[in-house]
Amino acid sequence: MFDSPAETVVIRDGNFDVFADLTGGAEATPGALVRQYRLCKQAQLITCVVDPNVISVDGLEELGVRICATGMPVAALADAIESARFERRDLLLLIGGIAGSDVVGRLASAFDVDPMIGFSLPRFAHPDGGGILPLPSAATAKLLPGYSHNILRHLPPLQLAPEFVAACVLIRGQLVANFPAIDRRFSTVAAALHQLMTWSRRRGYRVAIVNHAIIENPRSCLAYPVPNFEERALLQEHYPDFARAGVQFGNLPCHQREALLALAVSSMPDERQRLLLDCRGMQAGFNGTTECILGLLNGLSLLNTGWSVTVLTSEAASSFHKLQERYRQFNIVWDLPEGLYTVAIRLSQPWTFQDLIDLHHRALLVAVNMLDTIAWDVMIVRAEVEDLWSFAAKYLDGITYISGFTRDRFNCRFPVTAGVREAVTYLSFHYNDYRSDKVHAGVDTGYILLVGNNHDHKGIVQAIEFLADAFPYERFAVIGPSGATDANVKYFASGAISQPEIDQLFAGAKMLIYPSFYEGFGFPIVKGLSYGLDLVARRSTLLSELARHCKPNGRIVPFDDLHSLMVAVGRILAGKPVETLPLGGAIDEGAEPLDWRDVASRMVDFVEGLTAEISTRQYDARDSAIRLRLVRPKLIS
Numbered sequence: 089m090f091d092s093p094a095e096t097v098v099i100r101d102g103n104f105d106v107f108a109d110l111t112g113g114a115e116a117t118p119g120a121l122v123r124q125y126r127l128c129k130q131a132q133l134i135t136c137v138v139d140p141n142v143i144s145v146d147g148l149e150e151l152g153v154r155i156c157a158t159g160m161p162v163a164a165l166a167d168a169i170e171s172a173r174f175e176r177r178d179l180l181l182l183i184g185g186i187a188g189s190d191v192v193g194r195l196a197s198a199f200d201v202d203p204m205i206g207f208s209l210p211r212f213a214h215p216d217g218g219g220i221l222p223l224p225s226a227a228t229a230k231l232l233p234g235y236s237h238n239i240l241r242h243l244p245p246l247q248l249a250p251e252f253v254a255a256c257v258l259i260r261g262q263l264v265a266n267f268p269a270i271d272r273r274f275s276t277v278a279a280a281l282h283q284l285m286t287w288s289r290r291r292g293y294r295v296a297i298v299n300h301a302i303i304e305n306p307r308s309c310l311a312y313p314v315p316n317f318e319e320r321a322l323l324q325e326h327y328p329d330f331a332r333a334g335v336q337f338g339n340l341p342c343h344q345r346e347a348l349l350a351l352a353v354s355s356m357p358d359e360r361q362r363l364l365l366d367c368r369g370m371q372a373g374f375n376g377t378t379e380c381i382l383g384l385l386n387g388l389s390l391l392n393t394g395w396s397v398t399v400l401t402s403e404a405a406s407s408f409h410k411l412q413e414r415y416r417q418f419n420i421v422w423d424l425p426e427g428l429y430t431v432a433i434r435l436s437q438p439w440t441f442q443d444l445i446d447l448h449h450r451a452l453l454v455a456v457n458m459l460d461t462i463a464w465d466v467m468i469v470r471a472e473v474e475d476l477w478s479f480a481a482k483y484l485d486g487i488t489y490i491s492g493f494t495r496d497r498f499n500c501r502f503p504v505t506a507g508v509r510e511a512v513t514y515l516s517f518h519y520n521d522y523r524s525d526k527v528h529a530g531v532d533t534g535y536i537l538l539v540g541n542n543h544d545h546k547g548i549v550q551a552i553e554f555l556a557d558a559f560p561y562e563r564f565a566v567i568g569p570s571g572a573t574d575a576n577v578k579y580f581a582s583g584a585i586s587q588p589e590i591d592q593l594f595a596g597a598k599m600l601i602y603p604s605f606y607e608g609f610g611f612p613i614v615k616g617l618s619y620g621l622d623l624v625a626r627r628s629t630l631l632s633e634l635a636r637h638c639k640p641n642g643r644i645v646p647f648d649d650l651h652s653l654m655v656a657v658g659r660i661l662a663g664k665p666v667e668t669l670p671l672g673g674a675i676d677e678g679a680e681p682l683d684w685r686d687v688a689s690r691m692v693d694f695v696e697g698l699t700a701e702i703s704t705r706q707y708d709a710r711d712s713a714i715r716l717r718l719v720r721p722k723l724i725s
Contacts (some may be wrong), residue, residue, distance in 0.1 A: 104134040104178035107168035109161050109277040122305040132177060134166040137161045161277045162270055172264045179264050183255040183277055183305070184310040194301035195258040198246055203707040204250075206293030207285060208258040210301035212311040213237075219350075221305065223297070224252060224312035225343040229704055235350035241347055242704050243299040247342050251285030253278045255311050256303055263288050271322060279319035286327045297342075297453065340685075341711050345704065348452035352430045352702050357470055361394050362696060364429040364451055366443070369436030372408035373583045374590070375549065376611055380459060380490065381435045382409065387688025389415050395692070398425055407478060425450065431695050433457060433488075441476055444484075452707055453698045455486035457513070457691075460608025461497045466545050477502045480624040483710035486698050488513045488691065493630040507706050513690040515609050517637045518683035519618035522611075524591035536657070537597035537621075539612040540568040540604060541582050547626065551603035551653065552577060558654045562661070565593055577701055580617070594619050599660055602626070603653065610634060617642045617671075624656050636674035639681050644669040 135154040153588065156164035165181075172179040178199075180192060212221040219234035267284055274280045285295065305311045305494040311565040315323065323330045370381045386399065396419070399411065403422040406412060412420050419425075424446055432451035437458050438444050447454045463469040471671040480487065481502040486509040489495040495512055504510060517524075536555070540548030548568050556577050557565060564577045567590065580593065594600070600616035602625040613634055620642040625631050627646035633643050645666045647653040659666045675681055682690075 103132070104180055104196070104261075105135070105168060105172045105175075106180045106182065107135045107165055108182040109137045109165075110182075110184065111137055111139050111161060130173065133168075133171055135164060135171075137164045143452060162272060162274050162280050165277055165280055166270050169264055169267055169270075172261065173267070176261050176265060178261045179259045181257045181259060181277070181281060181686060182200075183253075183313055184721065185255050185305050191256075191301045191303050192258060195256075195298055198258075198296045199260050199296050201246060201296070202292060202294075204292050205246075205296045205470050206260045206288045206296045207251075207261045208260075208301075209254045209295060209297050210256050210306040211257070211297070213297055213302050215304050220302070221311050222346065222350075223340075223343055224314075225338050225340075235247075235346060236353055236355060238353040238355075239346060239349045240302075241352070241703070244344070245298070245300055247297040247299060247340070249295045249297055249340060249342075250337045251282060251289050252334075252337050253282050253285070253313055255305060255313065255600055257281065259284075260293070263293055271326065273322055274319055276313070276315060276319065278313035279315035279323065282315055282319075282323055283326060286323065286330055286333065289333065290327065290329075294671070325643050341715070344449065345707065345711070348428055348430075348707070349704060351428050352452045352699065354517075357394060358396065360699075361396060361432055362398075362427070362429040363395045364398050364400060364425070364432040364433075364447065366432060366434035367399055367405070367436075368443070369434070370401050370405040370409070371583075372402070372404040374585075374587060375583055376407075376609075377436045377459060378409075379611055380457075380515055383521065383684045384435055384457075384688055384691065385411075385415055385418070387516075387684030387686070388691070389417060390685045391688055391692060393692050395695070398427075398429070431455070433486075433691070433695070436477060437463075438480065439473060441472065441479070441714075441717065444476070444480065445718075448707075448710055451706070452702070453485040454710070455484055455509075455694070455698065457488045457490070458481060458494055458498050458608075459490055459681065460494050460606075461501055462545060462606050462608065464501065465497075465606070466543065468543070470529060479694070479713065480506065481505065483706060483713055484508055485706045486510070488694055488695060490515050491630060491633060492608045493628075493633055497608075507709075509694070511690070511694045511697075513687055513694065514637065514682055515611075516684045516687055517614055517634075517639070517681035518686075519614070519639065519641060519681075521684050522618040524588070524595070524616040526588065527595035531592060531596060533596040534598055535563040535565045535578075535596065536599045536601060537593055538564060538566045538568070538601045538603065539582075540566075540602070542569045545604065545606045547603035547605050550650070551601065552648050553655065554654065555601070559657065559661075565597065567593060594621070597621060599624065599657070601653070601657070613644070614638060617644070622660050624653065624660070632669060635669040635671050638671050639675060640671040644671065670695060 133154065135156060139157045156376060168179065176197065191210055194209060198205050198208040214234050219236050221234060268287055270280045271283060351359055351362065369466050370378045398421060400421055401411065403583040406420055406422060429451040431453045432447040434443060434447060434456045438456055444454065464473050481504045487504065489512045492512050497501065538548055538552055540546035552564060554564055560576060562576060566577060566579045568582045570579055570581045594615055600621045600623045602623060604610050605626060607630055610630065613625060614624060617638050622643050622645060624645045624647055627648050631646060645656050645668055647656045656666055
């Protein structure tokens, strides 16, 4: 009985045949197939390849099942193709498992979508309730072993793909009628099916993954069988583009998208609440960007958020600021992590497209924290930044800003689309975060302090030259541009002095002058007030905004030009009345100004707002735009 195919018994109530290779084990039986198909009066002909030592086949021929010998699976498949070809029927091919007739109907509906869909495949579910199996891809093989059923509502009905083998495939009858002879050197049905798929693809017929057709796979390792090495060599011999198709399948966007989506909708908090903080803008030294990032990390370290946080930075910055010692609760990494995250936020503005591409490939939801748009406005960055920030305004999931002033400047230059969530999270206004108690008494005091750097928008070179001449008997200390120390001016190069030295300079000053034309926040403003200084700063919308959030302590004295700067400094030195900006108007009565913990809490609220209702709309648009950008140079060349 098992030396040759058994006599065929045809059941006439359906429009497809079934071929099942059940030689791999006893989880699925011909009897189960009969219950699924014959009793539902769907399949015309069922052909089974079985091992009689494992599965009993008594009486199955009488039920309409054609039984084939164990050692002849490829020959049996060829016979099943001939039968379906003769009757112009679709062919359901099963390897090691079974499928319900309702799934067959869903698979067949894919053929109505596009006449060039030749193969229709379902998705597979773990029998133990472990979710949906990932598609076979090296990109996701080391990630989640299974995806929550929650991802199904986010997946498209169909996903077209190059050829790949699955344990359940419905083949269009039109193709079956034209199939070539199968190479009998193949020893497995999987390899033979791969040959037929590749032959069909070369004639324009594609594979369709039907994401909403789900079947239980009793042996998950066989959901996507792979031809062995010798068979792959034969396939390459038949079709030189065999390997290319495999690479193209592995590069399909759906693999990464599904893995990220599964993470975001997981019911397990340790899978779902994964946050990547891109801190690569931090330097091995001190500047405004570094102070902003460190402040946010300080605040976040004080919160019990439930989020698993990975901090991406450089080895130099991590060593200089001792990040691994300061933030033991975070995972500090120097290279791009291999794992996936639900949310990735760059804590400073991006400067290259690769900055955002790196985050997109690792998180479903991507956001940036915009500090300012100064570099673009004063043209000290590459032209790429204009396209980059326009891209961010259109395709990111979220943008936070350190001030309303920065938000308005960014939106004026790079209008943010409706799909991008925005929030002003500010930076700390609390004086305890700026004032040091470790300053030394008895050191040099009584000088006028100016803060800035060499960039023209800081306005410091012009200011110090003017003030040094206007007040020759006053001493000035300048943190910023390097310069020869004059009789009454001493320079300290910004970025080259330590934080304790900076604190000492602020503590010893009798007045602070901040002549910058353009800031996104202005740390020296809050730091100067923290020491109770009179702060003489250039009048701006930002200055008024910050004043409303600062608790009364010292004074903010605005100026408009060099003449009014000289007048303001002179009146302060003489103890005369000066114009001041009101402080604390935005602080509720009895409340404290925002500190770093509050700012970090706002950032966490923003993150949780992004994840409150998961959508892939922005991700899909961003992915398409990134892929187009990556391909475009190749097309041009």
